[in-house]
Amino acid sequence: MQSVLQLRPSPRTFHPRRPHRKSRAGCLVCKQRRVKCDEEKPSCHRCQKLGFDCSYEPETKDSVSVFLASPPDSKAYCMSVDTVTKKINEILQLDSKSGPLPVVQALQHFHHGLTNPALGPGRAQSAMQAKIIQLGFNSPFLLHTIIAAATSHIRHMASDGRVYTLTETYHWQQAITQYSQEITTIGPKNTDSLISACLLLTIRSFALDEYDPLSSFVFSDDITSLSWLTLQGGLRHLIMATAQWKAGSMWWEVFMKSHAETADFFEDDRPGRVAIHPGLADLCGIDDTTTAKTSPYHAPARILTGLLSLERGVRSFAPYTGFMGRLLPEFFAKLMQKDPPALILLSWWLGLMYGTEMYWVETRAISEITAITWYLGEGWEEFMRFPRECIEDYENACIPE
Numbered sequence: 001m002q003s004v005l006q007l008r009p010s011p012r013t014f015h016p017r018r019p020h021r022k023s024r025a026g027c028l029v030c031k032q033r034r035v036k037c038d039e040e041k042p043s044c045h046r047c048q049k050l051g052f053d054c055s056y057e058p059e060t061k062d063s064v065s066v067f068l069a070s071p072p073d074s075k076a077y078c079m080s081v082d083t084v085t086k087k088i089n090e091i092l093q094l095d096s097k098s099g100p101l102p103v104v105q106a107l108q109h110f111h112h113g114l115t116n117p118a119l120g121p122g123r124a125q126s127a128m129q130a131k132i133i134q135l136g137f138n139s140p141f142l143l144h145t146i147i148a149a150a151t152s153h154i155r156h157m158a159s160d161g162r163v164y165t166l167t168e169t170y171h172w173q174q175a176i177t178q179y180s181q182e183i184t185t186i187g188p189k190n191t192d193s194l195i196s197a198c199l200l201l202t203i204r205s206f207a208l209d210e211y212d213p214l215s216s217f218v219f220s221d222d223i224t225s226l227s228w229l230t231l232q233g234g235l236r237h238l239i240m241a242t243a244q245w246k247a248g249s250m251w252w253e254v255f256m257k258s259h260a261e262t263a264d265f266f267e268d269d270r271p272g273r274v275a276i277h278p279g280l281a282d283l284c285g286i287d288d289t290t291t292a293k294t295s296p297y298h299a300p301a302r303i304l305t306g307l308l309s310l311e312r313g314v315r316s317f318a319p320y321t322g323f324m325g326r327l328l329p330e331f332f333a334k335l336m337q338k339d340p341p342a343l344i345l346l347s348w349w350l351g352l353m354y355g356t357e358m359y360w361v362e363t364r365a366i367s368e369i370t371a372i373t374w375y376l377g378e379g380w381e382e383f384m385r386f387p388r389e390c391i392e393d394y395e396n397a398c399i400p401e
Helices: 028-033 045-050 063-069 075-092 101-112 122-136 140-157 162-185 191-206 223-241 243-248 252-266 278-284 298-308 314-325 329-336 340-354 362-376 381-392
Strands: none
Touching: 028 045, 028 243, 075 101, 075 140, 101 122, 101 140, 101 162, 122 140, 122 191, 140 162, 140 191, 162 191, 191 223, 223 243, 223 314, 223 329, 252 298, 252 314, 278 298, 278 340, 298 314, 298 340, 314 340, 329 340, 340 362, 340 381, 362 381
């Protein structure tokens, strides 16, 4: 009886898995999040549920993809130009009679000729720029921004850049106007386009076409003379405003990588002089009890100290630019008051930025450092030696002890 009632597990039957092919046709958001996509079009169910902007990789034959992937002298490129030009004219409502060269040349240059180390090294940078262009074909304000940014670089390199000025000016104006309208309706569908445009608009606000120290904010009481710096905080506010949609953003991994590399000094809110250059601490009146709440110089001095420890040059471009987004109104007020500690902190940072050799940075850095040197005059030579050396002999510029 006992043997009859004894429960014995029945032998498990194994069924071989049927041959299958892993789908690679899922939407870009599901690929980014590494989750299964039902591949429903125009929007998969997962993106509909979460409110994300669902989009798919373009078909192999897509003219924009062919245009971006092909060398300018190839047959495939030539065949795709007309189609791409027609798309651009439709999206931006341009006069097709004006000729395709300026905008098509700008897109090609943006993809292959415009360096932006903030997007990552080499191949990763090129892939990111291709994604930005694809976004632009669904966002007119971003497409204007791309064309303007690329044209500004072409103009900078050209022997006679004046022929590009009109095109550049027009697209910057359209980009700024349309971006200002678009940012009033932030959501998952335009997050990536807004962030992309915001990053590129940095070029427009920061760049200075001609060396002119006398045009510096240090010789003006008008706050708009400092707009090249104050406007840079917009990216940080935009990232905060779009944080709820970060999981579906193509930018999230880029920002997280940058944050991981700089968190030690960007997020360090300890009181006192710890992790602050002694000379800068003395200059700014920072003692063992000073905090970011009691001094507008505490956080900038600590962040700047961290930046000074990084490898100099273009490899540190992303953390260098991050400094701008951490400056608060209290610090800007000190700059407009021409307070020497504020001017010196800014000039040290500009010295680091100059070494990135970004075309839109160099003239601004030289002009502002020279203006600050003139304004401070005698008695501040020791503090101004480092930024002066940066613009004269960057590789050998010595940080004071």
